[in-house]
Amino acid sequence: MEASAINAELVNDSVMLYLDDGSHYELPNLWLRxxxxxxxxxxxxxxxxxxxxxxxxxxxxxQKVSLARDILRISWPxxxxxxxxxxxxxxxxxxxxQQNKPWPKGFVPEPFDWDSFLNNSTVAIGALESFMQFGVILLKQVPRDPATLEQLAPMIGPIRELLFDRIHSVSVEGHVYNIAHTSLGLPPHNDFASYSFPPSVQALHMLHNEVAGGDSIVVDGWAILEQLRSDHADYFQILCDFPVAFRQFDDSNETYAVAPMVRCDNMGNIVSLRFSNQLMQMMSPLQSGIKQFYRAYHELCLRIADSKQDYRSTFRLQGGEIILVAAHRVLHARESFQPTAKRHLQDAYFELDNIANKLVLLKRQRDSKNG
Ligand SMILES: [Fe+2]
Ligand SMILES: [Zn+2]
Incomplete structure (x- = not known):
């Protein structure tokens, strides 16, 4: 039961509202108007x-303020x-x-069937809730046709188009413009750190995976940052403040952004981690604070690279599976593989706001049916 208001009066440039539990609220005049x-x-x-x-x-x-039956009435001049x-x-x-939840010990992304996800709203609600909480889900029994990711658009879309391609193809054959197109291991990262607002959701669709090695890894970047904040508040703050340059390019594209790696909201909640060893650029060694930045960055790298930490999940992404990651929170990685057989991955990008919207709509539809 909420407290009831018992009195309201003008005080300086606000209206003071007094409640029967002894508390009061100060309501600024301009806010009221x-x-x-x-x-x-x-x-x-x-x-x-x-x-x-x-x-x-x-x-x-x-001019006048009055209160009657929990209605505050303001009369203006x-x-x-x-x-x-x-x-x-x-x-x-x-x-x-706060929707996000920490990963339990031994976490693996929750699996959902592709057809059910797209066509059964109860399954979709469960999947999107799991996604909003943990920042990653797995879709199984997915068609292996190229551009299947287009079919996700009605559920989590629209696709956010970025340079290079609408649907990005990752294999050792074809257009090589970053380390992903080699057979090297890929350390945890999020994509397009070189954009001032990197895509907040990424779908990685494995079409074929017949190689030895190349296991997939996801890392809860926010959990690592929270641990860093509690162990070394000074390092955490440096990562929130120090601007870092990122670049991704090829012959016909040039993307470049300078931004701190960690962004928090005004309450101090982590909003995004921008982390890409491969896209990070050389910065002036004379830049003020660079020595302290490198100490903090080294500590962050140690924790992200630590294969034994609790905030990491390793699994083999099979042909016909998609992992969907909330990319401002969850980093993805891949172990090296033997490029002697077929491995073909495609990815496309989406926005978390649109997924949050879809989840609200699906729940509204369900509740109006049940109501
Ligand atoms: Fe990537
Ligand atoms: Zn009015």
């Missing part, structure tokens, strides 16, 4: 805000009235729910 929920201040059909803050003076103050339910204000105070 900007968020007026009335039909004049909103686009009625879409619920979008229409009122523009520039229409009032910065020192605007209510121009006779406009704003009515707020106290419950609607309280609902804003709850922190947003």
């Amino acid at each position: 900007d968020n007026c929920p009335c039909d004049d201040c909103r686009v009625v059909q879409t619920q979008e805000k229409r009122f523009m803050l520039s229409d009032v003076d910065v020192h605007l103050a209510p 121009d006779h406009h009235q704003s009515l707020f339910s106290v419950a609607s204000i309280q609902s804003l105070l709850k922190p947003p729910k």
Whole structure:
């Protein structure tokens, strides 16, 4: 049961709202005016805000404030009235729910059947929830035709197109523009660190895997960073601050970005890790802070490369399987292989916002059917 409001009064440039549990909220005048929920201040059909803050003076103050039955009524000098339910204000105070969960010991990506994922909304909801929580799932019984990844678009799309190709083909034959197109081992990384906003979701589709070696590895980058933050807060902060250059190119493409490896939101939650040994560029050795950066980066590399850490899962991606990774969190890697047989992988990129949207829609549909 939420506390009820018992009094409201003007204090300086805010309205103080007092609750029966002894707490109070300070509601800034400009916040109150900007968020007026009335039909004049909103686009009625879409619920979008229409009122523009520039229409009032910065020192605007209510003429009168009153409270009745948990409705706060603000009367403005121009006779406009704003009515707020106290419950609607309280609902804003709850922190947003964190969907991501740590990997349990011995974690392997949860498998889902391809056809069911695409055609059965209950399976799709389970798969997308698992994906949002752990940052990676496995799809099985996937057709081995090239460009099968296009069929994911209605569920998790649209595809985010990047340079080089719409569907990227990774094999030792064909267009070689990075280490992935060799048989060398690939250390954990995320793709397109050379974009200022790298793709947030990557689907890796194994069409054929007949080689010896080449096991797939996924690493929970955020878990490694959290551990680094608790062991060496100073290193973590350097990685949040120090800009690093990344480049990916070939004869007809040139992508380049300079950004810190770690990005946090204003609450300090990790939002993304940008990590690509292969795309990282030489930086000026005279740059201020570079020595400290390299100490921090060395520690991060040790932890990412550690094959015995708990935040790593190794498995063989078979022909006819896809792993879907939340690429700002989960790094992918591959062991070296013998290039004497066929190994063909394709990948395409998507955005996490669109997956979050799809999950909300699927749940809404389910609930309206059940309701
Ligand atoms: Fe990659
Ligand atoms: Zn209004």
